[in-house]
Amino acid sequence: MNNIDLETLEAYLDGKLASEEKILLENSLKEDASLREELELLKLSREAIAMNSWAELISGTQKSFLKERKKADSKANPLWSWAGRIAAGLSFLLVVATVALFVTTSQNSMVENFYSYQIPVMRGEQNTFSQIQDAYLSQDYELIESLRSQVSQSDLESLFILAMADLENEKSALAEIILKDLETRNSQLEEPVFSEEIDYYLIQSLLQQEKYDEAESRLEKILQDPSHRYFKNFTKSDLWKIRILKLKK
Incomplete structure (x- = not known):
């Protein structure tokens, strides 16, 4: 498990980290696959919430979201662990938007x-x-x-x-x-x-x-x-x- 908090990742994406902190974080990213995955998810979340169509998408996928959440209660799921970690730092809408994107994206749908x-x-x-x-x-x-x-x-x-x-x-x-x-x-x-x-x-x-x-x-x-x-x-x-x-x- 990494100990990099959400605020640090957001500051990194916004280009606001001090040079020493940036170097330390980038070294951690090279060594920690889960941290790289979390950063990528955060990027997707930020981009997704900026899309004007998300309100409609979230409404349409609410049932799927609740269904997937119920499934997640009985087994470990990296996505839900990640969602739980960032819930305190991001709005609920952002979390739902990200989960909706995951729920609705599949190989077949593409x-x-x-x-x-x-x-x-x-x-x-x-x-x-x-x-x-x-x-x-x-x-x-x-x-x-x-x-x-x-x-x-x-x-x-x-x-x-x-x-x-x-x-x-x-x-x-x-x-x-x-x-x-x-x-x-x-x-x-x-x-x-x-x-x-x-x-x-x-x-x-x-x-x-x-x-x-x-x-x-x-x-x-x-x-x-x-x-x-x-x-x-x-x-x-x-x-x-x-x-x-x-x-x-």
């Missing part, structure tokens, strides 16, 4: 926010699709699987469709392999194909596999590029949620 890939269809024009594209449009994933061995490694579009079918079938590891292979090939092409789609769906694949560090890194890349096709599909809160998933893992 993955469910991803849109399935849609093959572009031009209205008013004759559309010609390959067999694997037709199968994908019909959601015939068994047929796609039977066609896997027939897909040429030079047919990048069909390989991408294979990866999308793998995601639909929750074969995220296979999807990751294909998408990263396409990503590597794109780096050698003058006109990359599906580059932004690859960025987006790789995050989904990584989340499904609990590869949260890489998912966070790739999400940050999209959020740093306002021109990215999928920039508006994410917000900074998604980064917070991935960090929570890392803490929960």
Whole structure:
């Protein structure tokens, strides 16, 4: 157990610690994983309470919060130990907001926010699709699987469709392999194909596999590029949620 109090952590985040205290705290952070986790939770709490939407979220998750609290009474839970420690120093609203964020954040809740890939269809024009594209449009994933061995490694579009079918079938590891292979090939092409789609769906694949560090890194890349096709599909809160998933893992 560490003996660093909440006020010290808050002063550290606010840049108000004296240099000697800061050095001591940073040394403690290097050696104490639980202290690092507590600092990260405090960061999330402070950011979360600043969001205008929290009042609505807290109201909607009150029942879940009470249910989880009842469960926690019968078994040890690091989150609740932490919440109890900071309760004296923070407002009840802040504690509830943080717990609400933990209760509502899950791997499934994040993955469910991803849109399935849609093959572009031009209205008013004759559309010609390959067999694997037709199968994908019909959601015939068994047929796609039977066609896997027939897909040429030079047919990048069909390989991408294979990866999308793998995601639909929750074969995220296979999807990751294909998408990263396409990503590597794109780096050698003058006109990359599906580059932004690859960025987006790789995050989904990584989340499904609990590869949260890489998912966070790739999400940050999209959020740093306002021109990215999928920039508006994410917000900074998604980064917070991935960090929570890392803490929960």
